[in-house]
Amino acid sequence: MxxxxxxxxxxxxxxxxxxxxxxxxxxxxxxxxxxxxxxxxxxxxxxxxxxxxxxxxxxxxxxxxxxxxxxxxxxxxxxxxxxxxxxxxxxxxxxxxxxxxxxxxxxxxxxxxxxxxxxxxxxxxxxxxxxxxxxxxxxxxxxxxxxxxxxxxxxxxxxxxxxxxxxxxxxxxxxxxxxxxHDVHVGFAWDKKLAGVSVTTPTVKKDSATVSVRTTLTNAGDAPAEATLLTRIVDADGIVVARFEESATVLGQGDHTFFQTGAITENLRKWSCDDPYLYRVHTLVSVDGKAVDTCETPLGVRTIELREGVGCLINGEPTMLIGVNRHQHFAYVGDAMPNSLHVQDAIQLKARGFNIIRLAHYPHDDAFLQACDELGMLVYEEGPSWIQLEDQPWRDKLELVTRRAIRNHRNHPCVAFWGAGINHRGTIEQLHTACKEEDPTRLTGSNHAPWTGLQSAGVADFFTTMDYHNDPEPDELTFANEHMSTWTGEPNQELISRYRASANRFAMAAWTAHAYYTFHDPPIESRARTRGGMMDIFRMPFPVMDWCQSELTTEPMIALGEHWLPGLTKLRVFSNAAEVELRVNGKLIARRTPDRDELFANLVSPPFTFPVVYEDGEIEAKAFDAEGNEVASVSARTPGQPAAIRLVADDEGRTLVADGSDFVTCFAEVVDSHGQRVYDADGLVTFDVQGPGEVMGDESIDANPMAPWQGVAACLLRSGSEPGTITLTATADGLTSAQITLDTVAWQPDELLAHAKPIYDHPVVKVDLGGPGQHIQPEGWQGWTDDTEQGPSSYDLGDGVTAIVEAISATGTAKLHWRGEANTTGPLGFVAEDGVSPIGASDAGLRFTLAGLKPGRYQLGTLHHAPAHNSDVMDIADREEGDSMGAPAEVLHLTDPDGGVAAVIQTQGGRVPRQGAGRGVTTFDVTAADAVSTFELRAVEPGQSLWLNGFMLRQLPG
Structure with a gap:
C-alpha cells in the first residue's frame, strides 16, 4: 500500500x-x-x-x-x-x-x-x-x-x-x-481521558460562538520534541474561519495536552435538525518546522437545553423530539453491515421526519453517527447491557466501555444524551458520574421501566421511561426512550398526541425502527426470529412509517393505511394535506378533513378514515391543500392472479462500492397484470447474477431461492472487488421475469484520500480606518490612520498589495475628512466610531482601489456607520465641526470593478445597532498580476454624507 x-x-x-x-x-x-x-x-x-x-x-x-x-x-x-x-x-x-x-x-x-x-x-x-x-x-x-x-x-x-x-x-x-x-502524533481518542482531540463550544450566542479545542500529542520517541500545533476551523465551503497556533515541548515517552480557545465571529452557522451545518476542526502537527501529523474532527455549533415546563430547546428554539430505537441488525448478516447500510438507515429515518434515534442497547457504528451529523438527527447512546445488573467487576467493565464510547463519539454534534443506566433498572450512579467526567457538556438519562426500579431521574439529568402502559403525567423532564408501536400506527398516534400536550415530556422513541433479531418470543405478525419494527429486517416499511411521515414532514404526501382486499370496511389514508378525497372505481366516496378523535387532538396530521363497502376494482385517494389545490395522489387495485415480477433496488442516495463487502437490498415484487402487488403470492423466486457481484446466501438458509412475504422476495446483492456492471435477474415459475442493472464504483482504501476535503486558508485582511487618535479594533484588525485631505491616501496591506482611497466628485472639488475616536458603542464599535468621508461637494464620493493582488477570486466587505455628528470629540458633547458634511446617507451604492451596483444601508448615531454597521459585500476576479481593482461609493441622495469605517478582504476558493 x-x-x-x-x-x-x-x-x-x-x-x-x-x-x-x-x-x-x-x-x-x-x-x-x-x-x-x-x-x-x-x-x-x-x-x-x-x-x-x-x-x-x-x-x-x-x-x-x-x-x-x-x-x-x-x-x-x-x-x-x-x-x-x-x-x-x-x-x-x-x-x-x-x-x-x-x-x-x-x-x-x-x-x-x-x-x-x-x-x-x-x-x-x-x-x-x-x-x-x-x-x-x-x-x-x-x-x-x-x-x-x-x-x-x-x-x-x-x-x-x-x-x-x-x-x-x-x-x-x-x-x-x-x-x-510520526513518533509525535495525535493519539487514539478512546485510549484514555486525555487523548486525541476534544472540541466543545462553551459559549454559543446568536451571531458568535466560542470554540475550545483540547488536543493531546503523544511522543513515542525517547527524545523530547519541539512541537507546533496549528488548529483551524474550516467552514462547509472549505474556508478557514478561525485559527489557533501554539508550540510546546513534548517529552520523550510522554504526552502534552494543548488547550486552544477562539471564536467564530463572522457568518456563524449553527447546527440543527433542520439545518445540520458542519464545520471541520483541522489539526496539523509540526516538529522542528516539518508537518508530521494531521486529523480532522467534526464541529456542529449548537446548544441543547432542557427546561422544566418548556421541554427541549435547540439553539433556544423549543423542539419536540420524536424518533425511534435502532438495532444494527440486518437480514442474514446480523451485525455485519457495511457503512453504506448504516448511512442508508439514517437517510431513510430522516426522510420520515424523525429527529432523534436511541441507539439500542450498545454503541453503534461510527458511520451511523457521521450520517446523523450530516442529516440532522440527534442520538441517545448507551453502554452495552439490557436488564441485568451484575457484580462490581462487571460494572467496572461496563463503565470502561461507556467511557470509550464517549471518547470515541464525543465530537459528534448529533450526540445529545448519554445513557446513564441499565435498561429497565434505572440510573446507575457509577455510569452517570463516568459520563459527566468524560463529557460534562452533555446530559444523561436514566433508563427506567415503570415496572422496575426507582421512578425518577435520580442523579441523572432527566427521567427516561418505557411508556407502554399510559404513564401518568410526569413531574420532571421525561423522555419515553421506548414506547409501543404497531404496523398500523395507532399507539404511535396516541402517544405523540399525549406527549405534544405535555410540558415535561420532551422526547419519545418508538420501539423499534426495524425488526431486530431476538430470542424473545416474536409477535405473531413478525417474520421469523425478528421482533418489533416499523420496517422489516430488510428495511421494507410498514404503514406506520407513512403516517409518521405525514405527521413529521411538510412535503405533500399521501399513502394508504390498508391493502384494498375483500372484507375491508374501514380505510385509513395518511397525508399532511388539508383534505383527502377517496374514489372507488371512479365513484366519489367522500372528501374529508383529518379525523378528530380526542386521543389524537394534538396531532399535526391525524389519519383520514373512510368507512367503505368493499368492491373489486381500483381505489384512488387525492390530497388537497388549504386552497383546494391537488398536491398528491395514490391508488391501488384488488390484486389479481400473479403474472410477473417487478424488481427494484433499494439504492436511493447511494452507490455500490466494489470492495467485496458492500451490498444493496433488492426487492422482487410479485404483481398481477395491472402491476398491483399480490400479497398472498406463494412459490419461490430465484435470483441470478451476471457481472462482478453475487447474491448473499443460498438455499441452505432459504435466501436464494426465496419465498415471497407480503408479496415480496428480497435478496442482498453484494459487490465484487472490481468495478463494473452487475445484472440481477429474478425468475419464478409461471411469472414473467424481471431484470435490473447496477454499476459499481471503485473502492478507495486510502482513508486520507477518500475523505480529505479542500482547505482555503487565505488570511482575512481586516482594516480599521480613522484619523489621529482612533481606537483600532482589537482581535486581528489593522489600523489605517491618516489625516490627508487633498489627494489619495494609500495603505500597505502586505504581500505587495496596496489599498488606496480618494475623494471624487463630478461637479466640484472633493476632499477627505478623517475622523478620530468618538466613543461609539456596539458591535465592532472601534471600527464604527471613526473612518473617512468625502466632503466639499454635494456629489462627493469615494474611490477605493486595490493594487497588487494575485490572480484569483476575492470578496470585499465594507463597513459603514455615520457618527451622530462630525466632531472629533466624544458623541456626548454637543458641538459640530464647522465644515458641514450634510445629513448622513441611509443608502449607499457600492460599484464593483465590473460595474455592478450593490445597495448598502448605512447605520448612524452614537450606537451601532445589534446587527452591526452597514455592510457592502462584493466579489470580484483578478485575472492578471498587474491588474487594479477599483470600487466607488456614493450616497444615493446628493448632499448626504457617507463613511467608510473599515473593510475586510479575503481570497475565495476557485
Whole structure:
C-alpha cells in the first residue's frame, strides 16, 4: 500500500500519517483450536481458508436463526470462534509508528503479527481498540496479521451474561485499519481521558460562538520534541474561519495536552435538525518546522437545553423530539453491515421526519453517527447491557466501555444524551458520574421501566421511561426512550398526541425502527426470529412509517393505511394535506378533513378514515391543500392472479462500492397484470447474477431461492472487488421475469484520500480606518490612520498589495475628512466610531482601489456607520465641526470593478445597532498580476454624507 500525497486536495498538507482500510483480502476459518503465533508467520499456507471481506459475521444465518431454540442468554447461537488472517505491507514513506485499529470485533479479540501476540481486547464488540505493532512489522516486506474473534460466553464482558433482548452476533464485523504516524502524533481518542482531540463550544450566542479545542500529542520517541500545533476551523465551503497556533515541548515517552480557545465571529452557522451545518476542526502537527501529523474532527455549533415546563430547546428554539430505537441488525448478516447500510438507515429515518434515534442497547457504528451529523438527527447512546445488573467487576467493565464510547463519539454534534443506566433498572450512579467526567457538556438519562426500579431521574439529568402502559403525567423532564408501536400506527398516534400536550415530556422513541433479531418470543405478525419494527429486517416499511411521515414532514404526501382486499370496511389514508378525497372505481366516496378523535387532538396530521363497502376494482385517494389545490395522489387495485415480477433496488442516495463487502437490498415484487402487488403470492423466486457481484446466501438458509412475504422476495446483492456492471435477474415459475442493472464504483482504501476535503486558508485582511487618535479594533484588525485631505491616501496591506482611497466628485472639488475616536458603542464599535468621508461637494464620493493582488477570486466587505455628528470629540458633547458634511446617507451604492451596483444601508448615531454597521459585500476576479481593482461609493441622495469605517478582504476558493 502506498499513499500518493499529490492526490490530496488543495490546502491539505502532506504529513507522515497514513490510514489504509484493510477490509479486503482476508482468509477465514470457523472454529477449531489454532496456533495464532504460527499462523501469523509469513509463508503459512491458508489456501483452504475461505476468502472473505470485512465486515464479516462468522457465517450467514437464516431469518429463523438456523432454527436455534436459545433463550435470552443466547448460550449456543454463534458462540463460536472465528480466525482471520491477512497479509499487508506498510508505506515506506509513511510514519515509523504502525498501529492496527479495529472499530469492533465480537467479543474477545486476540491479535498476532508476524509470529508474536501483540494484544488482547476483552471489553466486548461495541467499541474500538488498537494495538501498536511497530516493533513487530517488517517495513520493507510482507507482514501477516491473525485475528481471533472469540464470541463464546464471557460473564465478565457486557452484555453477557445476559439476559438480553437482542442477538449478540459474532465476527470481525466493523472496519479494520492500518495506521502509520510520526513518533509525535495525535493519539487514539478512546485510549484514555486525555487523548486525541476534544472540541466543545462553551459559549454559543446568536451571531458568535466560542470554540475550545483540547488536543493531546503523544511522543513515542525517547527524545523530547519541539512541537507546533496549528488548529483551524474550516467552514462547509472549505474556508478557514478561525485559527489557533501554539508550540510546546513534548517529552520523550510522554504526552502534552494543548488547550486552544477562539471564536467564530463572522457568518456563524449553527447546527440543527433542520439545518445540520458542519464545520471541520483541522489539526496539523509540526516538529522542528516539518508537518508530521494531521486529523480532522467534526464541529456542529449548537446548544441543547432542557427546561422544566418548556421541554427541549435547540439553539433556544423549543423542539419536540420524536424518533425511534435502532438495532444494527440486518437480514442474514446480523451485525455485519457495511457503512453504506448504516448511512442508508439514517437517510431513510430522516426522510420520515424523525429527529432523534436511541441507539439500542450498545454503541453503534461510527458511520451511523457521521450520517446523523450530516442529516440532522440527534442520538441517545448507551453502554452495552439490557436488564441485568451484575457484580462490581462487571460494572467496572461496563463503565470502561461507556467511557470509550464517549471518547470515541464525543465530537459528534448529533450526540445529545448519554445513557446513564441499565435498561429497565434505572440510573446507575457509577455510569452517570463516568459520563459527566468524560463529557460534562452533555446530559444523561436514566433508563427506567415503570415496572422496575426507582421512578425518577435520580442523579441523572432527566427521567427516561418505557411508556407502554399510559404513564401518568410526569413531574420532571421525561423522555419515553421506548414506547409501543404497531404496523398500523395507532399507539404511535396516541402517544405523540399525549406527549405534544405535555410540558415535561420532551422526547419519545418508538420501539423499534426495524425488526431486530431476538430470542424473545416474536409477535405473531413478525417474520421469523425478528421482533418489533416499523420496517422489516430488510428495511421494507410498514404503514406506520407513512403516517409518521405525514405527521413529521411538510412535503405533500399521501399513502394508504390498508391493502384494498375483500372484507375491508374501514380505510385509513395518511397525508399532511388539508383534505383527502377517496374514489372507488371512479365513484366519489367522500372528501374529508383529518379525523378528530380526542386521543389524537394534538396531532399535526391525524389519519383520514373512510368507512367503505368493499368492491373489486381500483381505489384512488387525492390530497388537497388549504386552497383546494391537488398536491398528491395514490391508488391501488384488488390484486389479481400473479403474472410477473417487478424488481427494484433499494439504492436511493447511494452507490455500490466494489470492495467485496458492500451490498444493496433488492426487492422482487410479485404483481398481477395491472402491476398491483399480490400479497398472498406463494412459490419461490430465484435470483441470478451476471457481472462482478453475487447474491448473499443460498438455499441452505432459504435466501436464494426465496419465498415471497407480503408479496415480496428480497435478496442482498453484494459487490465484487472490481468495478463494473452487475445484472440481477429474478425468475419464478409461471411469472414473467424481471431484470435490473447496477454499476459499481471503485473502492478507495486510502482513508486520507477518500475523505480529505479542500482547505482555503487565505488570511482575512481586516482594516480599521480613522484619523489621529482612533481606537483600532482589537482581535486581528489593522489600523489605517491618516489625516490627508487633498489627494489619495494609500495603505500597505502586505504581500505587495496596496489599498488606496480618494475623494471624487463630478461637479466640484472633493476632499477627505478623517475622523478620530468618538466613543461609539456596539458591535465592532472601534471600527464604527471613526473612518473617512468625502466632503466639499454635494456629489462627493469615494474611490477605493486595490493594487497588487494575485490572480484569483476575492470578496470585499465594507463597513459603514455615520457618527451622530462630525466632531472629533466624544458623541456626548454637543458641538459640530464647522465644515458641514450634510445629513448622513441611509443608502449607499457600492460599484464593483465590473460595474455592478450593490445597495448598502448605512447605520448612524452614537450606537451601532445589534446587527452591526452597514455592510457592502462584493466579489470580484483578478485575472492578471498587474491588474487594479477599483470600487466607488456614493450616497444615493446628493448632499448626504457617507463613511467608510473599515473593510475586510479575503481570497475565495476557485
Amino acid at each position: 502506498q499513499h500518493d500525497p499529490s492526490q490530496l486536495p488543495v490546502g491539505v498538507t502532506p504529513t507522515d500519517r497514513r490510514k489504509f482500510c484493510l477490509n479486503a483480502d482476508w482468509r477465514f476459518v470457523l472454529g477449531g483450536e489454532q496456533d495464532g503465533a504460527a499462523l501469523s508467520k509469513p509463508g503459512v499456507d491458508v489456501a483452504n481458508w475461505e476468502p472473505v471481506s470485512i465486515p464479516h459475521g462468522l457465517k450467514l444465518t437464516s431469518l429463523e436463526l438456523d432454527g436455534c431454540t436459545d433463550g435470552k442468554t443466547q448460550p449456543t447461537f454463534l458462540r463460536e470462534v472465528g480466525w482471520y488472517r491477512r497479509e499487508f505491507t506498510v508505506d515506506t514513506t509513511g510514519g515509523s509508528r504502525v498501529f492496527l485499529e479495529f472499530e469492533g470485533v465480537h467479543q474477545v479479540t486476540t491479535v498476532w503479527v508476524n509470529g508474536t501476540e501483540v494484544g488482547l481486547h476483552d471489553l466486548g464488540g461495541y467499541t474500538p481498540f488498537h494495538f501498536d505493532v511497530t516493533d513487530y512489522i517488517d517495513r520493507d516486506g510482507t507482514n501477516v496479521v491473525v485475528v481471533k474473534a472469540d464470541n463464546t460466553q464471557r460473564p465478565d464482558v457486557p452484555p453477557d451474561p445476559g439476559p438480553f433482548d437482542y442477538i449478540k452476533f459474532a465476527g470481525l464485523y466493523r472496519d479494520v485499519y492500518l495506521v502509520q504516524t
